Amino acid sequence: MKRSISMFLVSVCAAFCVVAEEPQVKTDAVAGDGPILFGPYIQKVESGEATVVWVTQGDKVTLEGGEQTIDRSDYRVHTVRFDRLKPDTKYTYKLGSGLSGSFKTAPGKAAKFRFVVYGDTRSREEEHQKVVDGMRKQGELAFVINTGDLVSSGSNLDHWKSFFKVAGPLMAETYYVPCLGNHEDNAKEYFDFFVLPNDEYWYSFNWGGVHFVALNTEPMAIPDGMPASAETELYSSRQMWEYFAKQREWFEKDLQDNQFADFIVVYFHVPMYDSKTSRRENQYEIRKAFGDIIDKYRVELVLNGHTHNYQHYRKGLTHYVITGGGGAPIYDIEEGAGVEGVETIRQEQSTHYCVVDVEGSRLKLHSYFPDGTSIEEFSVESQGGLRRVDERLKAIGGLPWEKEQAPAK
Numbered sequence: 001m002k003r004s005i006s007m008f009l010v011s012v013c014a015a016f017c018v019v020a021e022e023p024q025v026k027t028d029a030v031a032g033d034g035p036i037l038f039g040p041y042i043q044k045v046e047s048g049e050a051t052v053v054w055v056t057q058g059d060k061v062t063l064e065g066g067e068q069t070i071d072r073s074d075y076r077v078h079t080v081r082f083d084r085l086k087p088d089t090k091y092t093y094k095l096g097s098g099l100s101g102s103f104k105t106a107p108g109k110a111a112k113f114r115f116v117v118y119g120d121t122r123s124r125e126e127e128h129q130k131v132v133d134g135m136r137k138q139g140e141l142a143f144v145i146n147t148g149d150l151v152s153s154g155s156n157l158d159h160w161k162s163f164f165k166v167a168g169p170l171m172a173e174t175y176y177v178p179c180l181g182n183h184e185d186n187a188k189e190y191f192d193f194f195v196l197p198n199d200e201y202w203y204s205f206n207w208g209g210v211h212f213v214a215l216n217t218e219p220m221a222i223p224d225g226m227p228a229s230a231e232t233e234l235y236s237s238r239q240m241w242e243y244f245a246k247q248r249e250w251f252e253k254d255l256q257d258n259q260f261a262d263f264i265v266v267y268f269h270v271p272m273y274d275s276k277t278s279r280r281e282n283q284y285e286i287r288k289a290f291g292d293i294i295d296k297y298r299v300e301l302v303l304n305g306h307t308h309n310y311q312h313y314r315k316g317l318t319h320y321v322i323t324g325g326g327g328a329p330i331y332d333i334e335e336g337a338g339v340e341g342v343e344t345i346r347q348e349q350s351t352h353y354c355v356v357d358v359e360g361s362r363l364k365l366h367s368y369f370p371d372g373t374s375i376e377e378f379s380v381e382s383q384g385g386l387r388r389v390d391e392r393l394k395a396i397g398g399l400p401w402e403k404e405q406a407p408a409k
């Protein structure tokens with residue numbers, strides 16, 4: 001949750017230490033004011049910290065004037081942050097009202113774990129429900145990634161009610177980690193409801209030996225119903241590029257700092273490789289923004305949404321998966337990625353979700369239809385020992401045996 005919007009929270013902040021070694025509790029809300037609208041759910045889970053969130057209903061406000069009547073509902077977000085927790089440990093939490101949930105902290109070192117990823121959960125509640133029901137049969141999940149477009153309109157509280165009705169029970173027991181889609185409209189509701197690392201627009205976190213990076217392909221809110229041509233113009237604007245340039249600088253430094261991770265998994269909403277021909281220019285802009293850095297650091301897996309189906313491509317060492325089948329109306333598969341050197345591995349026109357298992361130097365992605373039938377599975381090799389090897393050799397002045405003088409004859 002951004003600091004700038006914390007005025008929306010109850011401004012009572014109490015922090016107290018219990019005995020050393022015991023978890024420390026920080027709260028910026030008062031429990032019990034108004035019925036619970038969403039939650040409780042778990043956010044920003046790390047190896048030693050986690051945040052319990054719940055949202056209470058406020059009053060409804062009707063604004064009239066200028067031949068308009070606008071109804072908006074107030075709500076309050078409550079967060080309680082726990083720290084000094086133990087890594088890789090299961091915790092349960094319970095509100096005073098009796099509502100409860102659980103979560104497991106991140107492992108402090110390389111470990112075996114499973115997470116799921118899906119995207120574009122907007123617009124069709126029943127379809128989203130089928131996908132979530134399928135995911136909840138997949139055993140213990142470390143977290144859930146949503147690749148954006150959680151709701152149809154980020155500032156519409158009714159859309160969030162529909163989203164939480166479906167995803168809420170999952171979010172009570174699993175860290176739910178989204179990135180921004182165009183339909184979130186950069187609305188304050190998104191930043192209020194999710195507590196994520198960094199400034200929440202883009203961020204990274206580690207889980208076991210894997211480094212996860214969320215990027216943002218949505219610098220500006222694109223108005224509803226904007227024609228594709230105008231959207232494309234916005235995408236190639238100077239303003240957009242300046243935003244991407246700032247993000248590129250952060251992205252490259254972040255990967256450099258984490259180049260020895262066993263795996264690097266990057267996720268963002270608009271894909272670089274996609275079958276949808278009307279979005280070719282947008283795909284190109286995103287490739288221009290992030291493609292060279294992904295190649296340079298041998299990123300193993302890139303996850304996207306925006307196009308409502310399943311697509312799997314491979315370019316060099318990197319696997320690219322579009323997992324935009326979380327509930328939104330399904331799009332046709334049109335053709336391949338339309339870029340030379342990009343291999344099409346699998347395309348499927350259906351709602352779906354992906355399960356990713358990490359164990360040692362192996363990362364396996366298995367995609368499923370909501371009923372649990374398999375779409376495909378593939379394994380990715382760790383590039384951990386090979387990332388930026390040229391740069392490292394340059395830094396140490398070449399291989400040690402190259403520096404050795406030949407024995408005198």
Ligand SMILES: [Fe+2]
Nearest residue numbers: 149181182306
């Ligand atoms: Fe989208």
